[in-house]
Amino acid sequence: xxxxxxxxxxxxxxxxxxxxxxxxxxxxxxxxxxxxxxxxxxxxxxxxxxxxxxxxxxxxxxxxxxxxxxxxxxxxxxxxxxxxxxxxxxxxxxxxxxxxxxxxxxxxxxxxxxxxxxxxxxxxxxxxxxxxxxxxxxxxxxxxxxxxxxxxxxxxxxxxxxxxxxxxxxxxxxxxxxxxxxxxxxxxxxxxxxxxxxxxxxxxxxxxxxxxxxxxxxxxxxxxxxxxxxxxxxxxxxxxxxxxxxxxxxxxxxxxxxxxxxxxxxxxxxxxxxxxxxxxxxxxxxxxxxxxxxxxxxxxxxxxxxxxxxxxxxxxxxxxxxxxxxxxxxxxxxxxxxxxxxxxxxxxxxxxxxxxxxxxxxxxxxxxxxxxxxxxxxxxxxxxxxxxxxxxxxxxxxxxxxxxxxxxxxxxxxxxxxxxxxxxxxxxxxxxxxxxxxxxxxxxxxxxxxxxxxxxxxxxxxxxxxxxxxxxxxxxxxxxxxxxxx
Numbered sequence: 001x002x003x004x005x006x007x008x009x010x011x012x013x014x015x016x017x018x019x020x021x022x023x024x025x026x027x028x029x030x031x032x033x034x035x036x037x038x039x040x041x042x043x044x045x046x047x048x049x050x051x052x053x054x055x056x057x058x059x060x061x062x063x064x065x066x067x068x069x070x071x072x073x074x075x076x077x078x079x080x081x082x083x084x085x086x087x088x089x090x091x092x093x094x095x096x097x098x099x100x101x102x103x104x105x106x107x108x109x110x111x112x113x114x115x116x117x118x119x120x121x122x123x124x125x126x127x128x129x130x131x132x133x134x135x136x137x138x139x140x141x142x143x144x145x146x147x148x149x150x151x152x153x154x155x156x157x158x159x160x161x162x163x164x165x166x167x168x169x170x171x172x173x174x175x176x177x178x179x180x181x182x183x184x185x186x187x188x189x190x191x192x193x194x195x196x197x198x199x200x201x202x203x204x205x206x207x208x209x210x211x212x213x214x215x216x217x218x219x220x221x222x223x224x225x226x227x228x229x230x231x232x233x234x235x236x237x238x239x240x241x242x243x244x245x246x247x248x249x250x251x252x253x254x255x256x257x258x259x260x261x262x263x264x265x266x267x268x269x270x271x272x273x274x275x276x277x278x279x280x281x282x283x284x285x286x287x288x289x290x291x292x293x294x295x296x297x298x299x300x301x302x303x304x305x306x307x308x309x310x311x312x313x314x315x316x317x318x319x320x321x322x323x324x325x326x327x328x329x330x331x332x333x334x335x336x337x338x339x340x341x342x343x344x345x346x347x348x349x350x351x352x353x354x355x356x357x358x359x360x361x362x363x364x365x366x367x368x369x370x371x372x373x374x375x376x377x378x379x380x381x382x383x384x385x386x387x388x389x390x391x392x393x394x395x396x397x398x399x400x401x402x403x404x405x406x407x408x409x410x411x412x413x414x415x416x417x418x419x420x421x422x423x424x425x426x427x428x429x430x431x432x433x434x435x436x437x438x439x440x441x442x443x444x445x446x447x448x449x450x451x452x453x454x455x456x457x458x459x460x461x462x463x464x465x466x467x468x469x470x471x472x473x474x475x476x477x478x479x480x481x482x483x484x485x486x
Contacts (some may be wrong), residue, residue: 007046012195012247015267017168019154022273023181028149033275035469037145037152040103042440043283044114045484046101046449048095049078050305050366053452057098060223072129074122077484078453080180089179089233093118093226095363099366100222100348103281106330106398106406109159110291111171113281115225116151119179119233119345120144121481123186128478139186140475145473147182149278154178156277160401161268166231167261170207172228176396179232187240196245200235202257203249214337217346270401271453280404283430285441287364291402292331293351295425300358302423311359317381319415323359324387324408325351326424328394336388344369355410356382361389397426441468453486 051057062081096102103114129139150310155174155438164173180201184194211220250257258266289297310316337350347353347369356379357368409424429438450459462483465472
């Protein structure tokens with residue numbers, strides 16, 4: 001006898017329905033969320049401007065066919081490019097992620113929710129230019145900020161209890177899911193459209209994490225999120241052309257996402273969608289470092305002020321017995337690396353390398369990951385002295401939703417029996433608990449990055465607009481992007 005499989009099309013998976021209901025209906029009422037989203041917008045754009053100083057990034061940008069300009073297309077900030085929104089999303093996404101300097105979310109899964117800005121800004125700019133050409137109103141920056149808050153929330157809430165890295169998948173899957181949902185809404189999609197589009201994002205091929213880990217760490221990690229947010233725009237666009245969805249994309253027996261890619265487990269949820277993630281998001285303010293190492297670098301910089309003069313020669317470094325980095329489990333799993341580091345992408349995901357630079361220089365910049373900086377023999381001499389140990393309290397507080405700490409401590413022990421202070425930092429400057437200290441520094445970072453691309457008057461005009469919440473929110477998207485284009 002044969003066993004017949006039902007061909008009755010099921011109701012959409014609840015995960016898809018919940019995302020669609022949130023994107024379509026939920027009203028963001030949190031002033032803190034909008035204020036944080038504004039700061040996130042300017043910081044993320046600034047990261048993109050800095051990335052334009054790096055040829056390895058720039059070579060991937062622009063049209064596929066050189067010289068192509070798309071009428072009413074989306075402009076790429078900091079450049080002369082005007083592209084279709086799918087390619088523009090890749091350009092913007094690659095720029096803002098290239099230097100690992102934009103915001104971060106840490107939970108069971110990690111990631112960078114502002115990666116979604118690639119798809120959001122490119123789509124909003126395209127829609128605005130198309131609307132204006134047709135005599136309609138443009139979208140405003142408040143629409144962009146709303147989409148950012150919702151994309152942050154979808155990515156972050158899915159990440160709270162669901163570890164994609166433990167099944168070998170890269171966190172950019174969450175960028176694709178979140179971007180697809182909010183971009184479909186921007187394109188005029190209803191709940192059914194959002195369900196269909198997000199189902200396609202789950203059915204889509206997903207990135208493996210191998211490019212983030214030894215022995216294959218490489219530059220793909222710098223453009224993977226751009227690829228994900230760009231793919232989201234394509235899937236949203238296809239949906240709006242009438243392409244069908246797959247209602248049990250997650251739960252289908254044998255062929256669904258859960259059985260194929262998530263070891264048969266369904267997603268778990270800690271909280272409903274709201275504005276929690278944007279309010280809690282972590283900013284990278286002082287230096288471009290994988291976020292689990294941010295506080296370690298802060299510790300190293302403090303130690304440089306105390307004992308940096310004792311670390312300037314190989315002979316002095318030889319007098320060190322060991323350097324103990326006390327950290328949390330996620331840091332050990334991701335960025336505790338021994339042995340050769342082959343490229344900048346390898347170095348900015350090594351807690352020992354980043355901490356060594358802080359100890360030597362009292363600072364850390366993107367240039368410190370380049371080959372010319374890494375050739376300094378003192379760096380590896382210091383790395384060879386380092387050991388990472390987990391502190392259970394740090395690991396617990398990292399996962400505590402009321403704390404969300406990212407703690408590290410560093411102590412240098414010398415062969416003569418002396419030692420430095422054991423410097424510990426629980427919350428990095430970009431943490432919500434340090435907003436008062438962090439936001440002024442974030443604005444300074446944005447000013448530095450504006451100066452990389454614009455003349456003095458344009459810098460002042462952009463900064464004044466970006467610091468005025470009400471004026472910025474009311475700004476038509478195309479006019480805002482025009483200010484940022486060359």
